[in-house]
Amino acid sequence: MKKSIIDELVSIFGQENVLTDREDMIAYSYDAAPVEIEPEAVVFPTTTEQVSQLMKLAYREEIPVTPRGQGSGLSGGSIPLKQGIVLCMDRMNNVIEFDPANRLITVEAGLTTADIDPIVSEANLFYPPDPGSVAFSTIGGNVAENAGGLRGLKYGVTKDYVKMLKVVMPQGDIVTLGSKCVKHVAGFNSELMFVGSEGLLGVMTEVTLALLPIPQHRESALAIFNSLDGAAQAVSDIIAAGVTPSTMEFMDNATINAVQDFKDCGLPRDAEAVLLIETDGEENSSKAEMKIVQEQVAKNDLREFQLATTTDERDALFAGRRVALNALASVKPNLILEDATVKRSVLPEMVRGIIAIAKKHDIQVGIFGHAGDGNLHPTFLIDQADKEEMARCHKAVDELFQLAIDLDGTISGEHGIGLEKKPYLENQIGASGIKLLQDLKRMFDPKNLLNPGKMFDMPAESA
Ligand SMILES: Cc1cc2nc3c(=O)[nH]c(=O)nc-3n(C[C@H](O)[C@H](O)[C@H](O)COP(=O)(O)OP(=O)(O)OC[C@H]3O[C@@H](n4cnc5c(N)ncnc54)[C@H](O)[C@@H]3O)c2cc1C
Secondary structure (H helix, E strand, O other): OOHHHHHHHHHHHOHHHEEOOHHHHHHHOOOOOOOOOOOOEEEOOOOHHHHHHHHHHHHHHOOOEEEEOOOOOOOOOOOOOOOOEEEEHHHOOOEEEEEHHHOEEEEEOOOEHHHHHHHHHHHOEEOOOOOOOOOOOEHHHHHHHOOOOOOHHHHOOHHHHEEEEEEEOOOOOEEEEEOOOOOOOOOOOHHHHHOOOOOOOOEEEEEEEEOEEOOOEEEEEEEEEOOHHHHHHHHHHHHHOOOOOOEEEEEEHHHHHHHHHHOOOOOOOOOOEEEEEEEEEOHHHHHHHHHHHHHHHHOOOEEEEEEOOOHHHHHHHHHHHHOHHHHHHOOOOEEEEOEOEOOHHHHHHHHHHHHHHHHHOOOEEEEEEEHHHOEEEEEEEEOOOOHHHHHHHHHHHHHHHHHHHHOOOEOEOOOOOOOOOHHHHHHHHHHHHHHHHHHHHHHHOOOOOEOOOOOOOOHHHHO
């Protein structure tokens, strides 16, 4: 990077908020997806105005800029594909306003997701989206990926809680979108354009989020099954019986054993699958709902039903699910984690299909995920150095996505497209869908400088 540009970056951000040394670039060259590309500089803004100045400089000098939260993304979204500057938002982490009367909180985009609940719980409120990465992901990253989580089934995902955004546009303009009112129809719902935009359309610097009252009571249980089909069918049956649990998480036998090898969470190694289920609300209604859950699982090859009676027991039930990804990651040198999603009614077919695909291509797979949302995380366990295994794995991934599309599902429920799923997007949304995204990108970012090369190619890039 030219010295004059580095000098300008230092004058905008201060020396302590600019990195250009080669060894410092390594930490910003990857996220949780298996790709690495080093940027030429990393900057850490502390104000929206600095982000605006950076975008004006980048536009003038035609330098690619890649926004980054904590780099926990699973689709390669924060990898600086065209190098240039990584705009790391994690030092913009202040709470701007907590407004309990209106059940709102306004935060800077770099705040860690888990930092919200301790503040708002004093007013008996909570922020429902809870991705497995809640302890380290940022709110800006959650909005950019429309992150889901363990409570998505009953409480929805990030988009359901975004009320207002402050966004710096690719040419440096600062816009404030949305409203703090319960109802708001003045103009397009343009704040939602940025939810799931994966850092391609603008840089979010402030986010106003809706909050909900903490449920009075929770019932938590672990259902242990003798068959995979039984667990998958139980998910459909519970929903069909009229219950919407706040959590319904699935782990198959391979995941159970990986968890037990990683940390003893008391899971039965010989069970084919488990469901972790939680109902919440008023005490009587959540207990009544859990009773219906118990009746439904009992019909589906159930081996055992463990109901937590204390908070410690509940935490113990959740511990295995929380470490599932880390546990699978320790089985082989690498993993490819997918998040193909289907309607809940076809979950048994999806689970059977994934296992058949893994068997056909002789690839180890562990399946866990948000079964209540139809959002599974089939995780292929591989060694990237083994080229032959990688080729088989890529075929398995291709077939997995085709299966999801054939079952009227989607190639991503919550991890986004980024780099990892870019080759599959056109299959999902068609050529006209890609053209619409290209047209929108061109309108927002005429020089294609913000996170270029992600999600889809612009026509010049394809050429
Ligand atoms: C162990 C583990 C568990 C996970 N569990 C879940 C889960 O349950 N549900 C789920 O949905 N995801 C999950 N994830 C994925 C990941 O944590 C989420 O996608 C999260 O939202 C990413 O946040 P981040 O701050 O790390 O963003 P990053 O990874 O840094 O960035 C993600 C994308 O957002 C863009 N971006 C970041 N900040 C901004 C901003 N301020 N303005 C504009 N664009 C921005 C980046 O350019 C990039 O495209 C998990 C990841 C891990 C490692």
